[in-house]
Amino acid sequence: MPDAPFVTPELLGRVARGDRAAFAELYRLASPKLFPVALRITQRRDLAEEVLQESFVAVWNQAASYDPVKGSPLIWMTTIVRHRAIDQRRRRSNLADATAGSDEALLALVAGESDRADRGAELAALSRCLDQLEPQPRQAVLLAYVHGYTHEELAGRLATPIGTIKSWVRRSLERLKRCLDG
Amino acid sequence: MKYDDPKLRELLAGRYVLGTMPRRARARFDRLIAEDAAFCADVREWAEIFAPIDAAEAPVAPPQRVWRAIETQLGPARAPAAPARGSWFDSLWLWRGATGFAAAVAVALLVYIGVFATQETPPMPTVVAVLSDSKSGAPAWIARSGRDDQVTVSALGRQTIDAGHSFQLWAIAGGPPRPLGLLSPVPGRGIAIPSSAVPPTGGVLAVSLEPAGGSPTGQPTGPVLFQGKVFSNPL
Numbered sequence A: 001m002p003d004a005p006f007v008t009p010e011l012l013g014r015v016a017r018g019d020r021a022a023f024a025e026l027y028r029l030a031s032p033k034l035f036p037v038a039l040r041i042t043q044r045r046d047l048a049e050e051v052l053q054e055s056f057v058a059v060w061n062q063a064a065s066y067d068p069v070k071g072s073p074l075i076w077m078t079t080i081v082r083h084r085a086i087d088q089r090r091r092r093s094n095l096a097d098a099t100a101g102s103d104e105a106l107l108a109l110v111a112g113e114s115d116r117a118d119r120g121a122e123l124a125a126l127s128r129c130l131d132q133l134e135p136q137p138r139q140a141v142l143l144a145y146v147h148g149y150t151h152e153e154l155a156g157r158l159a160t161p162i163g164t165i166k167s168w169v170r171r172s173l174e175r176l177k178r179c180l181d182g
Numbered sequence B: 001m002k003y004d005d006p007k008l009r010e011l012l013a014g015r016y017v018l019g020t021m022p023r024r025a026r027a028r029f030d031r032l033i034a035e036d037a038a039f040c041a042d043v044r045e046w047a048e049i050f051a052p053i054d055a056a057e058a059p060v061a062p063p064q065r066v067w068r069a070i071e072t073q074l075g076p077a078r079a080p081a082a083p084a085r086g087s088w089f090d091s092l093w094l095w096r097g098a099t100g101f102a103a104a105v106a107v108a109l110l111v112y113i114g115v116f117a118t119q120e121t122p123p124m125p126t127v128v129a130v131l132s133d134s135k136s137g138a139p140a141w142i143a144r145s146g147r148d149d150q151v152t153v154s155a156l157g158r159q160t161i162d163a164g165h166s167f168q169l170w171a172i173a174g175g176p177p178r179p180l181g182l183l184s185p186v187p188g189r190g191i192a193i194p195s196s197a198v199p200p201t202g203g204v205l206a207v208s209l210e211p212a213g214g215s216p217t218g219q220p221t222g223p224v225l226f227q228g229k230v231f232s233n234p235l
Helices: A009-016 A020-042 A045-065 A073-091 A103-110 A117-131 A135-147 A151-157 A162-181 B006-018 B023-035 B037-055 B064-072 B086-099 B101-120
Strands: B126-133 B139-145 B150-155 B165-172 B178-183 B191-194 B204-211 B224-229
Touching (some): A009 A020, A020 B037, A045 B064, A073 B023, A117 A135, A135 A151, A135 B006, A135 B037, B006 B037
Antiparallel strands (some): B126 B139, B126 B224
16 A cells, blocks of 8 residues: 655755745645544543644744654654643643543554554554553553553552652663664 | 763653653753754654554544634744854954955954864764655655764664665765665664765765675665765765
Protein backbone atom coordinates (compact mmCIF):
# COMPACT_ATOMS: atom_id res chain seq x y z
CA MET A 1 0.00 0.00 0.00
CA PRO A 2 1.47 3.39 -0.96
CA ASP A 3 2.45 5.75 1.82
CA ALA A 4 -0.02 8.44 2.81
CA PRO A 5 1.06 11.89 1.56
CA PHE A 6 3.99 12.79 3.69
CA VAL A 7 4.50 15.87 5.85
CA THR A 8 8.00 16.78 4.67
CA PRO A 9 10.60 19.03 6.33
CA GLU A 10 10.45 21.07 3.11
CA LEU A 11 6.74 21.77 3.65
CA LEU A 12 7.44 22.86 7.21
CA GLY A 13 10.30 25.02 5.91
CA ARG A 14 7.84 26.86 3.67
CA VAL A 15 5.56 27.35 6.67
CA ALA A 16 8.51 28.80 8.59
CA ARG A 17 8.94 31.37 5.81
CA GLY A 18 5.33 32.46 6.24
CA ASP A 19 3.78 30.57 3.32
CA ARG A 20 0.02 30.39 4.07
CA ALA A 21 -0.72 27.90 1.26
CA ALA A 22 1.94 25.56 2.67
CA PHE A 23 0.39 25.91 6.12
CA ALA A 24 -3.06 25.02 4.75
CA GLU A 25 -1.53 21.95 3.11
CA LEU A 26 0.24 21.02 6.36
CA TYR A 27 -3.08 21.30 8.21
CA ARG A 28 -4.86 19.19 5.61
CA LEU A 29 -2.24 16.42 5.87
CA ALA A 30 -1.55 16.43 9.59
CA SER A 31 -4.77 17.44 11.37
CA PRO A 32 -6.60 14.09 10.83
CA LYS A 33 -3.61 12.34 12.43
CA LEU A 34 -3.27 14.76 15.34
CA PHE A 35 -6.96 15.21 16.18
CA PRO A 36 -7.41 11.61 17.45
CA VAL A 37 -4.42 12.12 19.77
CA ALA A 38 -6.03 15.23 21.26
CA LEU A 39 -9.38 13.42 21.53
CA ARG A 40 -7.82 10.45 23.29
CA ILE A 41 -6.09 12.54 25.94
CA THR A 42 -8.74 15.22 26.57
CA GLN A 43 -11.65 12.76 26.23
CA ARG A 44 -13.83 15.68 25.13
CA ARG A 45 -14.48 16.86 21.60
CA ASP A 46 -14.71 20.58 22.38
CA LEU A 47 -11.44 20.50 24.33
CA ALA A 48 -9.72 18.45 21.64
CA GLU A 49 -10.74 21.05 19.05
CA GLU A 50 -9.34 23.80 21.27
CA VAL A 51 -6.08 21.87 21.71
CA LEU A 52 -5.75 21.31 17.95
CA GLN A 53 -6.37 24.99 17.28
CA GLU A 54 -3.79 26.15 19.86
CA SER A 55 -1.31 23.60 18.57
CA PHE A 56 -1.50 24.65 14.93
CA VAL A 57 -1.14 28.31 15.86
CA ALA A 58 1.97 27.25 17.82
CA VAL A 59 3.23 25.29 14.80
CA TRP A 60 2.80 28.39 12.62
CA ASN A 61 4.67 30.54 15.14
CA GLN A 62 7.41 28.02 15.95
CA ALA A 63 7.98 26.41 12.55
CA ALA A 64 11.31 28.23 12.22
CA SER A 65 12.60 26.43 15.32
CA TYR A 66 11.91 23.01 13.78
CA ASP A 67 15.05 21.05 13.03
CA PRO A 68 15.08 17.52 11.55
CA VAL A 69 17.21 16.60 14.58
CA LYS A 70 13.94 16.82 16.53
CA GLY A 71 12.40 14.00 14.50
CA SER A 72 10.00 13.97 11.59
CA PRO A 73 7.69 17.01 11.30
CA LEU A 74 4.72 14.84 12.33
CA ILE A 75 6.51 13.60 15.44
CA TRP A 76 7.49 17.17 16.31
CA MET A 77 3.87 18.32 15.93
CA THR A 78 2.58 15.30 17.88
CA THR A 79 4.69 16.35 20.87
CA ILE A 80 3.19 19.86 20.69
CA VAL A 81 -0.36 18.45 20.57
CA ARG A 82 0.27 15.90 23.33
CA HIS A 83 1.68 18.45 25.74
CA ARG A 84 -1.16 20.88 25.15
CA ALA A 85 -3.72 18.10 25.52
CA ILE A 86 -2.09 16.98 28.76
CA ASP A 87 -2.15 20.58 30.08
CA GLN A 88 -5.82 20.85 29.12
CA ARG A 89 -6.53 17.58 30.90
CA ARG A 90 -4.68 18.69 34.04
CA ARG A 91 -6.65 21.96 34.20
CA ARG A 92 -9.90 20.05 34.70
CA SER A 93 -10.66 19.53 38.35
CA ASN A 94 -12.94 16.50 38.08
CA LEU A 95 -11.02 14.02 36.02
CA ALA A 96 -13.41 11.30 35.13
CA ASP A 97 -11.57 8.17 36.15
CA ALA A 98 -14.04 6.05 34.23
CA THR A 99 -12.77 7.39 30.92
CA ALA A 100 -9.48 5.56 31.22
CA GLY A 101 -9.46 2.19 29.59
CA SER A 102 -8.45 -0.96 31.35
CA ASP A 103 -5.02 -2.47 30.88
CA GLU A 104 -6.51 -4.93 28.41
CA ALA A 105 -8.05 -2.19 26.31
CA LEU A 106 -4.78 -0.28 26.26
CA LEU A 107 -2.80 -3.31 25.25
CA ALA A 108 -5.35 -4.05 22.57
CA LEU A 109 -4.67 -0.58 21.21
CA VAL A 110 -0.93 -1.16 21.22
CA ALA A 111 -1.35 -4.61 19.69
CA GLY A 112 -4.09 -3.30 17.40
CA GLU A 113 -4.26 -3.75 13.69
CA SER A 114 -2.36 -1.22 11.65
CA ASP A 115 -2.97 -0.80 7.93
CA ARG A 116 0.59 0.39 7.38
CA ALA A 117 3.12 -2.39 7.30
CA ASP A 118 6.10 -0.25 8.43
CA ARG A 119 4.17 1.16 11.38
CA GLY A 120 3.08 -2.37 12.16
CA ALA A 121 6.68 -3.50 12.61
CA GLU A 122 7.52 -0.58 14.91
CA LEU A 123 4.35 -1.12 16.90
CA ALA A 124 5.13 -4.82 17.20
CA ALA A 125 8.61 -4.03 18.55
CA LEU A 126 7.22 -1.59 21.12
CA SER A 127 4.50 -4.03 22.08
CA ARG A 128 7.02 -6.85 22.55
CA CYS A 129 9.16 -4.67 24.82
CA LEU A 130 6.15 -3.43 26.79
CA ASP A 131 5.19 -7.07 27.35
CA GLN A 132 8.49 -7.62 29.15
CA LEU A 133 7.56 -5.09 31.85
CA GLU A 134 5.76 -6.12 35.04
CA PRO A 135 1.98 -5.63 34.65
CA GLN A 136 1.61 -2.60 36.94
CA PRO A 137 4.61 -0.61 35.70
CA ARG A 138 3.47 -1.35 32.13
CA GLN A 139 0.02 -0.04 32.94
CA ALA A 140 1.55 3.11 34.45
CA VAL A 141 3.60 3.80 31.32
CA LEU A 142 0.62 3.21 29.03
CA LEU A 143 -1.79 5.31 31.10
CA ALA A 144 0.77 8.13 31.04
CA TYR A 145 1.39 8.02 27.30
CA VAL A 146 -2.02 7.01 26.02
CA HIS A 147 -4.18 9.10 28.37
CA GLY A 148 -1.78 11.70 29.76
CA TYR A 149 -1.93 10.64 33.42
CA THR A 150 0.25 12.51 35.93
CA HIS A 151 2.25 10.75 38.63
CA GLU A 152 -0.45 11.78 41.14
CA GLU A 153 -3.26 10.35 39.05
CA LEU A 154 -1.32 7.14 38.50
CA ALA A 155 -0.79 6.84 42.26
CA GLY A 156 -4.54 7.24 42.83
CA ARG A 157 -5.65 4.88 40.11
CA LEU A 158 -3.14 2.16 40.84
CA ALA A 159 -3.45 2.64 44.65
CA THR A 160 0.32 2.90 44.98
CA PRO A 161 2.53 5.50 46.70
CA ILE A 162 3.76 8.21 44.36
CA GLY A 163 7.42 7.38 45.05
CA THR A 164 6.80 3.84 43.82
CA ILE A 165 5.04 5.17 40.72
CA LYS A 166 8.03 7.38 39.91
CA SER A 167 10.48 4.53 40.26
CA TRP A 168 8.24 2.24 38.15
CA VAL A 169 8.22 4.84 35.39
CA ARG A 170 11.99 5.35 35.61
CA ARG A 171 12.78 1.64 35.55
CA SER A 172 10.23 0.97 32.82
CA LEU A 173 11.74 3.67 30.60
CA GLU A 174 15.22 2.23 31.15
CA ARG A 175 14.06 -1.28 30.34
CA LEU A 176 12.12 -0.19 27.26
CA LYS A 177 15.16 1.64 25.94
CA ARG A 178 17.42 -1.37 26.51
CA CYS A 179 14.91 -3.72 24.92
CA LEU A 180 14.41 -1.54 21.82
CA ASP A 181 18.12 -0.84 21.39
CA GLY A 182 19.04 -4.51 21.81
CA MET B 1 21.08 19.15 38.04
CA LYS B 2 23.84 17.56 36.09
CA TYR B 3 22.45 17.77 32.57
CA ASP B 4 25.67 16.38 31.14
CA ASP B 5 24.94 12.97 32.71
CA PRO B 6 23.64 11.01 29.69
CA LYS B 7 21.59 8.61 31.85
CA LEU B 8 19.81 11.45 33.61
CA ARG B 9 19.30 13.30 30.36
CA GLU B 10 17.77 10.23 28.81
CA LEU B 11 15.40 9.75 31.75
CA LEU B 12 14.33 13.41 31.69
CA ALA B 13 13.73 13.19 27.95
CA GLY B 14 11.68 10.02 28.50
CA ARG B 15 9.49 11.70 31.11
CA TYR B 16 9.15 14.75 28.84
CA VAL B 17 7.84 12.60 26.00
CA LEU B 18 5.75 10.33 28.24
CA GLY B 19 4.06 13.44 29.59
CA THR B 20 4.56 12.85 33.32
CA MET B 21 6.82 15.88 33.73
CA PRO B 22 5.16 18.73 35.64
CA ARG B 23 4.38 21.74 33.48
CA ARG B 24 7.08 24.06 34.85
CA ALA B 25 9.78 21.43 34.56
CA ARG B 26 8.66 20.84 31.01
CA ALA B 27 8.93 24.54 30.17
CA ARG B 28 12.50 24.48 31.53
CA PHE B 29 13.20 21.38 29.46
CA ASP B 30 11.83 23.11 26.34
CA ARG B 31 14.50 25.78 26.79
CA LEU B 32 17.21 23.12 27.18
CA ILE B 33 16.07 21.48 23.96
CA ALA B 34 16.31 24.79 22.14
CA GLU B 35 19.93 25.19 23.26
CA ASP B 36 21.34 21.68 23.24
CA ALA B 37 21.26 19.22 20.35
CA ALA B 38 22.00 16.31 22.70
CA PHE B 39 18.62 16.88 24.39
CA CYS B 40 16.96 17.09 20.96
CA ALA B 41 18.36 13.70 20.05
CA ASP B 42 17.20 12.12 23.35
CA VAL B 43 13.71 13.55 22.92
CA ARG B 44 13.53 12.39 19.32
CA GLU B 45 14.47 8.84 20.29
CA TRP B 46 11.72 8.64 22.90
CA ALA B 47 9.16 10.30 20.63
CA GLU B 48 9.96 7.74 17.94
CA ILE B 49 9.67 4.88 20.42
CA PHE B 50 6.12 5.86 21.43
CA ALA B 51 4.98 7.27 18.06
CA PRO B 52 3.58 3.92 16.80
CA ILE B 53 0.85 4.19 19.45
CA ASP B 54 -0.35 7.46 17.88
CA ALA B 55 0.16 6.21 14.34
CA ALA B 56 -2.15 3.27 15.07
CA GLU B 57 -5.08 5.64 15.69
CA ALA B 58 -7.63 5.80 12.88
CA PRO B 59 -7.52 9.30 11.31
CA VAL B 60 -10.31 11.68 12.37
CA ALA B 61 -10.79 14.91 10.42
CA PRO B 62 -11.53 17.86 12.71
CA PRO B 63 -14.59 20.04 11.89
CA GLN B 64 -14.13 23.02 9.55
CA ARG B 65 -14.56 25.52 12.38
CA VAL B 66 -11.16 24.54 13.80
CA TRP B 67 -9.32 25.66 10.66
CA ARG B 68 -11.40 28.87 10.49
CA ALA B 69 -10.45 29.67 14.09
CA ILE B 70 -6.76 28.99 13.36
CA GLU B 71 -6.79 31.27 10.30
CA THR B 72 -8.06 34.22 12.32
CA GLN B 73 -5.05 33.92 14.66
CA LEU B 74 -2.26 33.81 12.12
CA GLY B 75 -1.59 37.51 11.65
CA PRO B 76 -0.08 38.95 8.48
CA ALA B 77 2.26 36.90 6.27
CA ARG B 78 5.81 37.11 7.56
CA ALA B 79 8.79 38.50 5.72
CA PRO B 80 11.82 36.22 5.66
CA ALA B 81 14.10 36.81 8.65
CA ALA B 82 16.95 39.28 8.07
CA PRO B 83 20.40 37.71 7.93
CA ALA B 84 21.98 37.57 11.38
CA ARG B 85 25.03 39.51 10.32
CA GLY B 86 23.00 42.53 9.18
CA SER B 87 23.19 44.53 12.38
CA TRP B 88 26.92 44.83 12.88
CA PHE B 89 27.57 45.08 9.19
CA ASP B 90 25.16 48.02 8.94
CA SER B 91 26.75 49.81 11.83
CA LEU B 92 30.19 49.38 10.27
CA TRP B 93 28.83 50.87 7.10
CA LEU B 94 27.88 54.01 9.04
CA TRP B 95 31.39 54.31 10.46
CA ARG B 96 32.83 54.41 7.01
CA GLY B 97 32.21 58.13 6.46
CA ALA B 98 33.74 59.10 9.80
CA THR B 99 36.89 57.00 9.86
CA GLY B 100 37.76 56.62 6.23
CA PHE B 101 37.47 53.63 4.02
CA ALA B 102 40.82 51.98 4.84
CA ALA B 103 40.24 52.20 8.58
CA ALA B 104 36.74 50.82 8.17
CA VAL B 105 38.05 47.89 6.19
CA ALA B 106 40.67 47.20 8.87
CA VAL B 107 38.01 47.34 11.62
CA ALA B 108 35.68 45.21 9.55
CA LEU B 109 38.37 42.59 9.15
CA LEU B 110 39.08 42.56 12.88
CA VAL B 111 35.40 42.34 13.72
CA TYR B 112 34.97 39.65 11.11
CA ILE B 113 37.78 37.58 12.58
CA GLY B 114 36.56 38.26 16.13
CA VAL B 115 32.93 37.41 15.40
CA PHE B 116 33.69 34.23 13.54
CA ALA B 117 36.37 33.07 15.97
CA THR B 118 34.00 33.46 18.92
CA GLN B 119 31.09 31.94 17.00
CA GLU B 120 33.09 28.80 16.57
CA THR B 121 33.58 28.18 20.29
CA PRO B 122 30.13 26.73 21.02
CA PRO B 123 29.93 24.23 18.16
CA MET B 124 26.28 24.25 17.21
CA PRO B 125 25.62 21.20 15.06
CA THR B 126 24.42 22.22 11.64
CA VAL B 127 22.55 19.97 9.27
CA VAL B 128 24.76 19.08 6.34
CA ALA B 129 22.31 16.85 4.48
CA VAL B 130 19.06 14.92 4.96
CA LEU B 131 18.94 11.59 3.14
CA SER B 132 15.48 10.56 2.01
CA ASP B 133 14.01 7.24 1.01
CA SER B 134 14.44 6.95 -2.77
CA LYS B 135 10.91 5.58 -3.15
CA SER B 136 8.71 7.34 -0.58
CA GLY B 137 10.73 10.54 -0.14
CA ALA B 138 10.53 10.12 3.63
CA PRO B 139 13.58 11.59 5.45
CA ALA B 140 15.56 8.67 6.87
CA TRP B 141 19.14 9.72 7.75
CA ILE B 142 20.68 12.98 8.84
CA ALA B 143 24.25 14.24 8.45
CA ARG B 144 25.24 16.88 10.98
CA SER B 145 28.51 18.69 11.50
CA GLY B 146 29.65 18.88 15.08
CA ARG B 147 32.91 19.05 16.95
CA ASP B 148 36.41 18.33 15.69
CA ASP B 149 35.82 18.71 11.95
CA GLN B 150 33.60 15.67 11.90
CA VAL B 151 30.22 14.96 10.40
CA THR B 152 27.90 12.46 12.09
CA VAL B 153 25.47 10.43 10.02
CA SER B 154 22.64 8.75 11.91
CA ALA B 155 19.23 7.22 11.33
CA LEU B 156 16.23 9.49 12.00
CA GLY B 157 14.07 6.46 12.72
CA ARG B 158 14.89 2.83 13.24
CA GLN B 159 15.76 1.27 9.90
CA THR B 160 15.06 -2.38 9.24
CA ILE B 161 17.75 -4.54 7.69
CA ASP B 162 18.46 -8.26 7.85
CA ALA B 163 21.69 -9.73 9.20
CA GLY B 164 22.95 -10.57 5.72
CA HIS B 165 23.10 -6.93 4.60
CA SER B 166 24.61 -3.58 5.56
CA PHE B 167 23.74 0.03 4.79
CA GLN B 168 26.79 1.61 3.16
CA LEU B 169 27.28 5.37 2.86
CA TRP B 170 28.79 6.92 -0.27
CA ALA B 171 30.01 10.36 -1.30
CA ILE B 172 29.14 11.33 -4.88
CA ALA B 173 30.71 14.46 -6.37
CA GLY B 174 31.45 14.14 -10.06
CA GLY B 175 33.63 10.99 -10.16
CA PRO B 176 32.84 7.46 -9.01
CA PRO B 177 31.22 7.10 -5.56
CA ARG B 178 33.63 7.04 -2.61
CA PRO B 179 32.77 4.69 0.29
CA LEU B 180 32.36 6.51 3.64
CA GLY B 181 31.45 3.64 5.96
CA LEU B 182 28.68 1.36 7.19
CA LEU B 183 25.71 2.95 8.94
CA SER B 184 23.96 1.75 12.10
CA PRO B 185 20.19 1.30 11.63
CA VAL B 186 19.63 2.42 15.25
CA PRO B 187 18.83 6.13 15.80
CA GLY B 188 21.38 7.81 18.03
CA ARG B 189 24.20 5.50 16.95
CA GLY B 190 25.61 7.69 14.23
CA ILE B 191 28.93 7.16 12.54
CA ALA B 192 31.49 9.98 12.43
CA ILE B 193 33.29 10.81 9.20
CA PRO B 194 35.83 13.56 8.62
CA SER B 195 34.26 16.75 7.24
CA SER B 196 36.80 16.67 4.42
CA ALA B 197 35.26 13.40 3.14
CA VAL B 198 31.83 15.02 2.68
CA PRO B 199 31.18 16.29 -0.87
CA PRO B 200 30.99 20.07 -1.34
CA THR B 201 27.60 21.81 -1.41
CA GLY B 202 25.50 20.36 -4.22
CA GLY B 203 27.21 16.96 -3.99
CA VAL B 204 25.28 13.90 -2.88
CA LEU B 205 25.37 11.49 0.05
CA ALA B 206 23.80 8.15 -0.80
CA VAL B 207 23.12 4.87 1.01
CA SER B 208 23.13 1.57 -0.85
CA LEU B 209 22.16 -1.90 0.31
CA GLU B 210 25.27 -4.08 0.35
CA PRO B 211 26.24 -7.54 1.57
CA ALA B 212 27.03 -7.57 5.31
CA GLY B 213 30.34 -5.83 5.89
CA GLY B 214 30.07 -3.61 2.82
CA SER B 215 30.53 -3.74 -0.92
CA PRO B 216 33.17 -6.29 -1.95
CA THR B 217 34.16 -4.20 -4.99
CA GLY B 218 34.63 -0.75 -3.45
CA GLN B 219 31.73 0.48 -5.59
CA PRO B 220 27.98 0.24 -4.88
CA THR B 221 26.62 -3.16 -5.89
CA GLY B 222 23.09 -2.97 -4.47
CA PRO B 223 20.20 -0.53 -4.95
CA VAL B 224 20.53 3.08 -3.74
CA LEU B 225 17.89 3.18 -1.01
CA PHE B 226 18.45 6.71 0.31
CA GLN B 227 20.08 9.87 -0.94
CA GLY B 228 20.29 13.57 -0.21
CA LYS B 229 22.02 16.66 -1.53
CA VAL B 230 24.67 18.33 0.61
CA PHE B 231 23.13 21.73 1.27
CA SER B 232 25.64 23.07 3.74
CA ASN B 233 29.31 22.27 3.31
CA PRO B 234 30.82 21.79 6.77
CA LEU B 235 34.19 23.23 5.70
